[in-house]
Amino acid sequence: MLTNLLLLTQEAAKQIPRGDIHLVACENCGFVFNCAFEPSALYNEGYDNSQAHAPSFERYLDALIHSLVTEQHIQHHRIIEVGCGDGLFLRKLVEASDENTGYGFDPSYQGPLEALQGRLQFETCYYDETCCHISADVLICRHVIEHIPDPLQFLRTLRRALASSPRTRAFFETPSLEWIMRNNVVWDIYYEHCSYFTVDTITLALERSGFKVECIKHTFEEQYLWVEATISDAVSLCTLPAIEPDSLLSLTAQFRRYERQLCEQWKQTLQVLRQDGSVALIGAAGKGVTLANLIDPDCQLISCIVDLNPRKHLKFLPGTGHPIVSYEEMKTYGITSALLMNPNYYNDTLQLLAHYQFHVRLITDHVPTSISAIGSEHENKSAQKLLLTRIEQAQGQGKTIVFTNGVFDLLHSGHIQFLRYAKALGDILVVALDSDMSASQLKGPGRPINNERDRMMLIDALDMVDYVLLFEGEALPELIRAFRPHIYVKGNDYYGKISPALEALQDVGTHCIFAPHRNDLHTSDIIDRILALASGNA
Known part of the structure; x- marks a missing residue:
């Protein structure tokens, strides 16, 4: 079906003609195309794909x-x-x-x-x-x-x-x-893209x-x-190597294997989010239309589609019939969570939500921290529940879960080396980040330098980190028991120290590893050097 048609009624949206997508890859050159595509008069005044x-x-x-x-x-x-x-x-x-x-x-x-x-x-x-x-x-x-x-x-x-x-x-x-x-x-595969x-x-x-x-x-x-x-001047007869x-x-074989798995994962994500309120999908273009048709064809999980294009407002999503609304109209649907499928628009969406003063949990692919939104205690528990669902899925697929925790204030090369080491031990690395209150109790007055939101964004930006969640220090044993990681990693400067998580680690059978650590590099030393420079004593 066409993903960018402007449809005036829900019935028209649900009754839109559909076509098959059968992607085929040429074994000689690698060109991929939809062999089931049927050309027709696709584009008219009712088609709008403006970005x-x-x-x-x-x-x-x-x-x-x-x-x-x-x-x-x-x-x-x-x-x-x-x-x-x-x-x-x-x-x-x-x-x-x-x-x-x-x-x-x-x-x-x-x-x-x-x-x-x-x-x-x-x-x-x-x-x-x-x-x-x-x-x-x-x-x-x-x-x-x-x-x-x-x-x-x-x-x-x-x-x-x-x-x-x-x-x-x-x-x-x-x-x-x-x-x-x-x-x-x-969700980036849709009918009008046939080549x-x-x-x-x-x-x-x-x-x-x-x-x-x-x-x-x-x-x-x-x-x-x-x-x-x-x-x-001449047509090239160049050929590609084998x-x-x-x-x-x-990659196409991998893509085919993961398609059903990814759709099921997003369905489960929506089911968890729906327990706390209504869910919106951001974007009524190709990605959004495809995802909605794959995971919510009957409009049971997503309440509305939000789009910036005014021509799409008060229209209905092709295939499913979800209502398409503006950001201003989100409040009327009681939206508590929103899905964004193109990470390039993540910052734009955050700014728009802030502009309209919407306290909405933003979930987006390729931005793991979004499922660990910083907010009320209820919101954080819901985010942890969502993360737990994903971890359980990964464990069911035989993947090794690595878990670590820390403050990670003033991110430096020692942190990077430590996290790279931790990631190399398994398939998925989960980092539990101490809240500002917890960090202050651990590090003393004036700490942390960077607040919890900034620290989460920095850790999330690292390729080796898959998921980040915020926690209070005393909750660490509870997290260990909930996530049941295969491996728990700390720096070797913790070797021989009594960990509050020790009993929980033993209860769930988690293997504890102490990573090689640069003993000459600490955040406190960096802070001291900055203060010395500022005072002119360096």
């Missing part, structure tokens, strides 16, 4: 425009954008240089056909050989090729349309299949269509591929 309402995406677009103008020197240029959508990106690029002009092609474009005193023009049609009379210095094609069932034919059409512009520079952007597969982002590209396969497609790839970059936190190409066992084909 420009999100501040993070707006900043990304502005940075991209700045790069094109200042680094690629796109000034005094005629620009053609294929699949211009609402024309926002092309308008920005034309406005960025007084002498730029632009032509946008998109059959679904709605708006004035001319703007900026004639420097910007739009055509509500496809760009093909019939447009070759419009010369181009630059061709832009962002987030189009993944919608094309025959990308080679599409690229060759573009090349023929540029026959009279042999010096054209072309820029393409498309989702990165490597990022989707490596991160098991099941999926890696660095190798996008290179092969372009060079077999009369383009020469000059550069490929991973952008938008590696979610996208950005390709810079020029016109080639697919290695640990390459994309292996």
Whole structure:
């Protein structure tokens, strides 16, 4: 089903036509496509996939425009954008240089056909050989090729349309299949995306269509591929090397294995969250629509979908019929928890929740601390219950759970070495972080330097840490008994000391390991050096 349709009634949303997704990977080149895709009149005035309402995406677009103008020197240029959508990106690029002009092609474009005193023009049609009379210095094609069932034919059409512009520079952007597969982002697979590209396969497609790839970059936190190409006089017959066992084909097999498991995990997460109140899903575009259809097709777990795009407000989510609302309307649904599936919008969402003074637990993939939200005692117990559910799932899969705890104030290299050592002992590392009150009792007046929220964010930013939770010192034995880790790790400076968790460790059969530790590096020493420098005594 299409993920970005604007549907006026819940019934229309539930009755939307559906199609099958059967992804197939070519054994010769690794190109992945939906072999069950059926082209139809997909895009019309009821289709809206604009992302420009999100501040993070707006900043990304502005940075991209700045790069094109200042680094690629796109000034005094005629620009053609294929699949211009609402024309926002092309308008920005034309406005960025007084002498730029632009032509946008998109059959679904709605708006004035001319703007900026004639420097910007739009055509509500496809760009093909019939447009070759419009010369181009630059061709832009962002987030189009993944919608094309025959990308080679599409690229060759573009090349023929540029026959009279042999010096054209072309820029393409498309989702990165490597990022989707490596991160098991099941909800990034949806119907209108019928073609999926890696660095190798996008290179092969372009060079077999009369383009020469000059550069490929991973952008938008590696979610996208950005390709810079020029016109080639001859079609390349280049081939790719044989697919290695640990390459994309292996990733696709892993992705298939984890799909059901990930969906079940998110269902259980929602069930836990529902015990404390209503749950919202942030984002009514591709990721959100796909996730909702996979884990809550009957609207039993998610109360509403929240989106910044005003065109989607008071509409209903394709496939499930969940109501789509604005941030302001969240209160009317009694939302206590919210799911966010694109980590790139995490900070934006936190700021919006704070702006509207919503005390909502934010759960997001790839940001583990979000399930250990700092809040009331009731909220923290709920977050720990959610984390416990995930740990039990991992234990059921035979994974080794490693547990440690500490203050981790003024994060330094000794902490990093210790946590790397702990992670190497197992599959999942859980770090229990002392609250500010607990840290003060342990370390004395004036400590901690960094508050509990900042310390949690710093620990979460470390790749070796899977989950972080906040706790009061006396609760450590209770946590050990609840999580039943296979391994408990402390620094070797604790060797021989009586641990309050000793009895709990013995009760659950946890193996205790003392990690190698740099005895010459301590947070207190760093603080002393800072104070000495400040006083001029260093």
